[in-house]
Amino acid sequence: MSTFSKLEIDLRQMIIAIETAVSLVGMNDTNHGKRVGYIASQLGYQLGFNDQAIQFSFDLGLLHDCGVSTEQMHSHLVNQFDWCDAHIHCGIGYRLLKDFEPLSGFAIPILYHHTPWEKLNRLDVSIQDTRMANLIFLADRVDVLAAGHYETDILLAREEIVKSVTNYKGTYFDPEIVNAFHQVEKSEAFWIALQDRHITRYTWDMSQFESSKLLSISQLKQLSLILAYIVDQKSPFTAQHSVGVASLARYIASSLGLLSEQCEKIEIAGLLHDLGKLHIPDHILGKPGPLSDIERAIMNQHSYETYEILRHIKGLEDIACWAAFHHEGLNGVGYPFHPHQKELSIESRIIAVADIFQALVQDRPYRSGMPLNKVIDILDEFASSGKLDQNIVDHAKKHGEECFEIAKGNS
Numbered sequence: 001m002s003t004f005s006k007l008e009i010d011l012r013q014m015i016i017a018i019e020t021a022v023s024l025v026g027m028n029d030t031n032h033g034k035r036v037g038y039i040a041s042q043l044g045y046q047l048g049f050n051d052q053a054i055q056f057s058f059d060l061g062l063l064h065d066c067g068v069s070t071e072q073m074h075s076h077l078v079n080q081f082d083w084c085d086a087h088i089h090c091g092i093g094y095r096l097l098k099d100f101e102p103l104s105g106f107a108i109p110i111l112y113h114h115t116p117w118e119k120l121n122r123l124d125v126s127i128q129d130t131r132m133a134n135l136i137f138l139a140d141r142v143d144v145l146a147a148g149h150y151e152t153d154i155l156l157a158r159e160e161i162v163k164s165v166t167n168y169k170g171t172y173f174d175p176e177i178v179n180a181f182h183q184v185e186k187s188e189a190f191w192i193a194l195q196d197r198h199i200t201r202y203t204w205d206m207s208q209f210e211s212s213k214l215l216s217i218s219q220l221k222q223l224s225l226i227l228a229y230i231v232d233q234k235s236p237f238t239a240q241h242s243v244g245v246a247s248l249a250r251y252i253a254s255s256l257g258l259l260s261e262q263c264e265k266i267e268i269a270g271l272l273h274d275l276g277k278l279h280i281p282d283h284i285l286g287k288p289g290p291l292s293d294i295e296r297a298i299m300n301q302h303s304y305e306t307y308e309i310l311r312h313i314k315g316l317e318d319i320a321c322w323a324a325f326h327h328e329g330l331n332g333v334g335y336p337f338h339p340h341q342k343e344l345s346i347e348s349r350i351i352a353v354a355d356i357f358q359a360l361v362q363d364r365p366y367r368s369g370m371p372l373n374k375v376i377d378i379l380d381e382f383a384s385s386g387k388l389d390q391n392i393v394d395h396a397k398k399h400g401e402e403c404f405e406i407a408k409g410n411s
């Protein structure tokens, strides 16, 4: 009797994984969401929130930038106090979460987390959502002002930061939240805790508290679709890639006769396999030509990043491996783990075939999508060199037309 359908994943661990993934877009600063969550929860504590609301404000901080996939958008948001296009990522984040019940409560505050308080007050938004949205707005802007100072002179820079925030009291920010900030910021500990070493430790500690919500396998799939969308929209050339790999891997798995729960998990691994690409600079992903050695060296780190995001989630250990092994070859040629052949499960082998298949049919910046016969030739070559599993490649060839349409996103 299979235990697959009993798979249940802790929602808190998934929220932290979403933040870890989305924060990778920050390149050399990957703690923005964690710091905003921390600042918001400290303000919540000062404002007398109950435990549940404090937890909500922390989680909201972790999730608030889930609409940011590109390095370019990230840099506008963290380098400009008042960027005119800030509303775009608020709308994307809102649309991503609004229909996913376990996280839908975060959608409205995310939609308004860059809306000035005086304007938000006049909209038809509940007091609770207004407060949460404005709490994140203030926490987010404090982090933007403080970002360059954490590891050095933060205890000196805080005075200027407080002045800047106070200038917007009653216009951008709820006066009550600004007052709470004045109380909280008095303690040096508040600022020191925001340094990289401390904030990662704090977030790790928070992940140890199990949330009261568990995700079923179908909810996990829904959430994985959201994450796949975040990755796929990073570049027009990878649009639909994760979704295409997932559908193709599922099709191959089920036509090979694997159990339906196993197919479901393979599809989830396919959706998540390129999460680590969020850490690849936009110009490398969109480069209209072959990558240089240094660009290739950066690119080849992405499947390790995928593993690092997923491996901490209890119950997701096998999916983490299947996803992270998608560039490994049976012959040891591949990256980055070089597992022994016997450690490359059938699930990993299927995803490796689906990944190459989908990538070949898709237009890339330096070439257009290939026709089926060319895809088959290349897969055959990989199979005969021992990189891909011959049986799976033969199976994909046998069902070539179907695989091609699925990889193209046509069925």
Ligand SMILES: [Fe+2]
Binding pocket: 032, 036, 064, 065, 077, 140
């Ligand atoms: Fe932000």
Ligand SMILES: [Fe+2]
Binding pocket: 273, 274, 302, 303, 326, 327
């Ligand atoms: Fe990949």
Ligand SMILES: [Fe+2]
Binding pocket: 241, 245, 273, 274, 355
């Ligand atoms: Fe991929």
